[in-house]
Amino acid sequence: MDVIFLGTGAGAPTRKRNVSSIAIRFDQSREVWLFDCGEGTQHQFQRASVSPAQVTCIFITHMHGDHLFGLPGFLSSRSLQGGSEKPLTIIGPEGIKSFVTLVLKQSQTNLSYPLYFEEITTDGQVLDLPTARVECAALVHPIKSFGYALHLPDKPGRFMVEKAVAERIPFGPLFGTLKQGEEIELSDGRRFSGKDFIEPPVQGKKIVILGDTSACPAAVELSRDADLLIHEATFAPEAAKLAAISGHSTNIDAAITAKTANVRSLVLTHISARYDDNKASAMLAEAKEIFAQTMMAFDFYQMTV
Ligand SMILES: [Zn+2]
Ligand SMILES: [Zn+2]
Incomplete structure (x- = not known):
């Protein structure tokens, strides 16, 4: 599957980084799952050769604007495109349904496709979706923020x-x-x-995408043995106090979580607008000293898992 980073900045957009959004495109079904939908995400789609009509599920990690405010525009524009009669499900914390329905109602927006909601009400909730089993874990942030672990089904063993x-x-x-x-x-x-x-089945991949969070045991537990962990790294180590107060992580926090959880690879994202490219490179180098298999996302960075 392909992981496409559409927005990798924290809080507010900059010239280089839009606010949060990550698309995952699955190999067989070609369907796309979107994780967060910050403002301007629909513009990022146009530059990333992903079609909104391919999106079948949108996961919102938490209700902060930099993860959410692009959603009404995205939903509305998806309605105007070919093949857009396909249903869409939005999964997120309590309140996501009332947020979306209120905006659509007050703006008299009628969608061309059925829209469903699944609100995560309990820590540890599991969603058994045909494409993947999704495990949800509550993280540590000023408002309820979830991490999602995607467990893809095992592949049948090769015929010898x-x-x-x-x-x-x-x-x-x-x-x-x-x-x-x-x-x-x-x-x-x-x-x-x-x-x-027939050879033994090949274990399905595990991908973990965390919402905004301070370093916490729940993040480690959810990420255990994942093939890929996507972790916020809003701040550099010198702002560790600010990270703790605001419910965010540093690059070092993310690397320690990845190492403790024994993941295969780590991608840092959600980088504060205060840091330029040079600083971001330094943050990556610092994280690599703790966990070598670390990358730093930038807008339109694409990886195959
Ligand atoms: Zn954020
Ligand atoms: Zn947040």
Whole structure:
């Protein structure tokens, strides 16, 4: 799957970084899940070769404006585009439904597609969606902020063609039967079970996207053994006190969480507007000293997981 960073700044947009939004495009279904929708996200879509019509789920981590204020515009514009009759589900903290419905009602906006809501009411809530199982955890921030762990389904194990060929099993329908894990009998009387020709399933990926948060045990627990952790790094270490007071993390906090949780890779995002490119590079280097597999997101940064 592809992870596309549409907005990587904190609080307010700058020339280089728009406010928060991350798109995940799944390989098979090509559907897109959006995580947060800061103001201007619909403009970022136009530059990122992702179509709003592909978006089937929007997860809002928390109700702060830099994660939310692009949502009404996005929903409205999606209505005007081809293929936009596909339903859309918005998942987020309590209040997301009343926020969206009030804006749509007062602006007399009629959408061309069905809109559904799923409000997260309890810490640890799990959503069993066809594309992935999503685990929700409450983090530490001045308002309720969630982290989402996406558990993708396991992939079936590979069929060992070479083993079947070595056993002189004829190509054709018998291969298909073996692939299904069923038994076959050859004309020479030999019997085989498909289970012996299929490798163990490949464990599905785990991707964790955290809302704004201070360093906390819940972030570590949710991120345990993830293939990818996307963590805010609003502040540099010299602003650690400010980070703690405002419910945010430093680059060092994020790196320690990644290391403690034994994730495979870490991406830092939600960088304060006070830091220029040089400072951001320094923050990345500092984080790498603690957790080597760290990257820093920038707008339109795209990675394949
Ligand atoms: Zn924020
Ligand atoms: Zn916030």
